[in-house]
Amino acid sequence: MVQPWHGRSAIASVGLNRNNSAPTRCNVERLVDELLSVGYSRAFTAALRPQEAQPFLNAGFRALEDLAVLRHGLCLPLATPTATHRRARRKDHLGVLTLDNRAFGDFWRLDSVSLKEALQATTTARFRVSTQGDAIVGYAVCGQSAGIGYLQRLGVAPESFGHGIGSALVMDALKWCKRRGASHALVNTQLTNLRALRLYRHLGFLEEKERLHVLEWTPE
Ligand SMILES: CC(C)(COP(=O)(O)OP(=O)(O)OC[C@H]1O[C@@H](n2cnc3c(N)ncnc32)[C@H](O)[C@@H]1OP(=O)(O)O)[C@@H](O)C(=O)NCCC(=O)NCCS
The missing domain is CATH 3.40.630.30 (Gcn5-related N-acetyltransferase (GNAT))
Structure with a gap:
């Protein structure tokens, strides 16, 4: 799923349809061709699980921000x-x-x-x-x-x-x-957002092992 990021025509926001199977490197390379052909010069992904992020990384996306996932029982x-x-x-x-x-x-x-x-x-x-x-x-x-x-x-x-x-x-x-x-509640926030992390921990959230990754693409 590709749409302009924050309404900016040169930047794409790339989401995943989690009803479909996980994308492959090939899918992502096709996506990059599509981004170029439509005239995007930059793209950001939604927050991806590590296994979802890998094909994007293999196809030339770079890590932009890592997110902690916190769970409350x-x-x-x-x-x-x-x-x-x-x-x-x-x-x-x-x-x-x-x-x-x-x-x-x-x-x-x-x-x-x-x-x-x-x-x-x-x-x-x-x-x-x-x-x-x-x-x-x-x-x-x-x-x-x-x-x-x-x-x-x-x-x-x-x-x-x-x-x-x-x-x-x-x-x-x-x-x-x-x-x-x-059964439980989840929240995610950037690893650098110390104020929010402190607040969540203070209220009883515990950090999960798995983190999420926001990736960025620009043409080489
Ligand atoms: C993160 C954020 C939502 C916290 O909101 P906040 O209203 O400042 O949070 P609180 O006041 O409830 O708690 C912050 C601290 O103030 C303290 N506090 C709470 N009530 C207080 C009061 N009446 N007087 C003084 N201090 C108080 C809390 O103890 C807490 O400190 P601690 O974490 O060391 O315990 C806010 O900083 C924010 O909007 N940040 C930018 C956006 C963001 O990061 N959102 C979350 C992303 S997921």
Whole structure:
């Protein structure tokens, strides 16, 4: 699956259809020809498992970022942080995207398309926002598919870091996953995102052995 990355016509976002068998080096080389013929000068993959990443690496993609995968066994309750939140409404989307663009570095920012994808990535989803007055200061998207909970997205306004907003949103997501009967919940984040890793570990997530890999391609 290839589409423009963040709406930029020269950069491709390459996803995997996990209903199909894993791609081979040959498939990826064909993909590279396609990228060149359509005029892409750069491409990023979705987060790939090691065995999925290998054919891309063999075909000339390079490692861009490694992600830790963390798992929570949903043994709750933990003390619930006090920051409050509510259901996100459609009219909140712009405020969420503005916050997201301030909370995340360029590569990881959402746009309206990727926000929609995050909301539709799982069978059921929960989208919450924390507000101060009219301003959105935090948001979380979580979901559940096939009995597994996924924390898809979490962001807090930089000036509000360290006040428990992120913890409250994660705890809400974990409780929702548990109520929905999930066996466990998963989240992934860059190995360099120490603040998020600390938060997740603090709330009882444990790191899995397997990591995910985001790869990059540019023509030689
Ligand atoms: C990662 C992120 C979501 C954390 O949000 P946050 O609201 O700052 O998180 P919290 O305030 O709940 O927790 C952060 C620290 O503040 C402390 N804290 C919590 N409540 C507090 C309060 N009322 N007063 C002071 N400190 C507090 C927590 O103990 C925690 O420290 P610890 O991890 O050493 O225990 C936020 O930094 C962020 O949006 N980062 C950029 C986007 C990102 O990386 N998202 C996650 C990617 S998967």
